Amino acid sequence: MQRLECLRAIYANLDDCLVVSIMGAVACELQSLGHRENFFYLQHAMGLASSTGLGLALSLPDRKVVVFDGDGSVLMNLGGLTTLARYHPRNLVHVIFDNESLLSVGGFPTATATGTNLEEIARGAGISRTATVRALHEFTAAFESAMQADELSCLVAKVEAVGPSGYVTDLALLENRFQFQRHIAKRRLK
Amino acid sequence: MPVSQTNSRVVYSALKNCGIRLVSVLPETWLVHLIRMAEDDPEMTLVRLAKEEEGVGVSAGAHFAGVKSAMLMQNHGFLASINGIVSFAQLYRIPLLMIVSYRGHFGERDPWQTQGGSVTEPLLRALGIPYAFLDDPLTVEKRIAEAQTWAYASLHPAALLLTRQLMWEEPR
Numbered sequence: 001m002q003r004l005e006c007l008r009a010i011y012a013n014l015d016d017c018l019v020v021s022i023m024g025a026v027a028c029e030l031q032s033l034g035h036r037e038n039f040f041y042l043q044h045a046m047g048l049a050s051s052t053g054l055g056l057a058l059s060l061p062d063r064k065v066v067v068f069d070g071d072g073s074v075l076m077n078l079g080g081l082t083t084l085a086r087y088h089p090r091n092l093v094h095v096i097f098d099n100e101s102l103l104s105v106g107g108f109p110t111a112t113a114t115g116t117n118l119e120e121i122a123r124g125a126g127i128s129r130t131a132t133v134r135a136l137h138e139f140t141a142a143f144e145s146a147m148q149a150d151e152l153s154c155l156v157a158k159v160e161a162v163g164p165s166g167y168v169t170d171l172a173l174l175e176n177r178f179q180f181q182r183h184i185a186k187r188r189l190k
Numbered sequence: 191m192p193v194s195q196t197n198s199r200v201v202y203s204a205l206k207n208c209g210i211r212l213v214s215v216l217p218e219t220w221l222v223h224l225i226r227m228a229e230d231d232p233e234m235t236l237v238r239l240a241k242e243e244e245g246v247g248v249s250a251g252a253h254f255a256g257v258k259s260a261m262l263m264q265n266h267g268f269l270a271s272i273n274g275i276v277s278f279a280q281l282y283r284i285p286l287l288m289i290v291s292y293r294g295h296f297g298e299r300d301p302w303q304t305q306g307g308s309v310t311e312p313l314l315r316a317l318g319i320p321y322a323f324l325d326d327p328l329t330v331e332k333r334i335a336e337a338q339t340w341a342y343a344s345l346h347p348a349a350l351l352l353t354r355q356l357m358w359e360e361p362r
Contacts, residue, residue, distance in 0.1 A: 020251075040254070044277035048247035052278075055251020055259075058235055059212065079240025080247075086238065177282045181254045188256060 001136050003097045003159040004029045009140045013147055017064035018056055022049045022073045024104040025163030026097060030068065035171055037183040043173055047077030050084060050094055057089035064091050064147060071098040071112045078121060085126030088152040095143065101161035122154040132156040192359045197327050198223035204331035208338050209258045211235060214245035218264035220291040220357040242267030246274035250284045260287040265294065265310040275347055276317065285341035292351040314349055321349040325356050
């Protein structure tokens with residue numbers, strides 16, 4: 001299963017939620033499918049995408065928030081899973097693309113390549129709605145069900161360690177950041 | 191515990207009067223009363239963190255959502271948050287308001303706090319983060335309000351250092 005095909009399969013479901021993506025391949029591939037003003041790409045600060053999602057979800061309980069995370073980023077902020085579990089925002093879906101690799105910096109293996117199980121860590125942290133998926137149809141079904149659920153969900157998608165050839169896009173970081181904030185403000189006024 | 195409840199109340203009221211409705215915290219001795227006040231306040235969203243750096247993300251998310259927030263932490267928590275501060279709050283121009291208990295400076299008896307105490311201000315300066323001291327209950331509200339005003343005008347983090355003079359009532 002490839003991350004890009006996962007993103008493509010659910011792209012149509014992302015028009016009404018707030019999306020926070022980590023840096024690197026995830027941000028690049030999501031943009032390659034078509035940037036939207038409700039997508040925020042955290043192009044550094046590894047580990048903090050889920051914390052950003054938590055801040056959004058707690059502040060905007062009526063909007064669905066989707067975080068696209070990665071194994072390398074989650075491993076840098078495992079404590080953040082316990083914070084997510086503690087507040088268990090019902091409007092947050094946490095997707096972790098696990099390619100067992102730090103792909104953008106040489107493809108070195110992360111600890112998930114040697115047996116660390118992120119779904120079990122999430123469950124152990126106290127998140128009860130979790131899944132690990134390995135095939136595209138499973139991913140699509142699990143994501144759609146998480147989007148329908150009124151409960152914090154953590155979905156670990158095991159994907160191949162492949163990605164784009166480069167990571168810089170023509171969307172400036174600050175342009176993205178202000179556009180995202182303005183999108184939320186406009187929605188709040190409606 | 192000789193942490194000033196009166197002055198903690200002054201700080202808490204100042205945060206409320208600045209419109210702050212979300213605080214992320216990691217407990218430390220000087221913050222106990224402030225955290226209890228946030229716990230007891232139905233208007234405040236309290237986010238208890240596992241590690242302080244998470245608070246940068248939480249505050250950024252709250253900011254995008256139009257909610258004013260602050261991080262309450264010890265200076266060692268500031269040290270633990272520096273990558274998040276640099277590569278999120280500064281990189282993405284987030285008006286992050288940090289209320290930092292300034293442990294390990296003059297008067298500190300706990301040996302383990304002293305190293306962090308001596309690098310706190312040099313690091314804030316090195317990062318280009320403006321800061322002010324909260325050392326007098328009469329000026330607390332004004333200083334917090336001014337720091338917040340600056341943070342929003344410049345879209346940049348700002349820090350307020352909670353000092354021993356304000357927070358600690360030495361038993362005689």
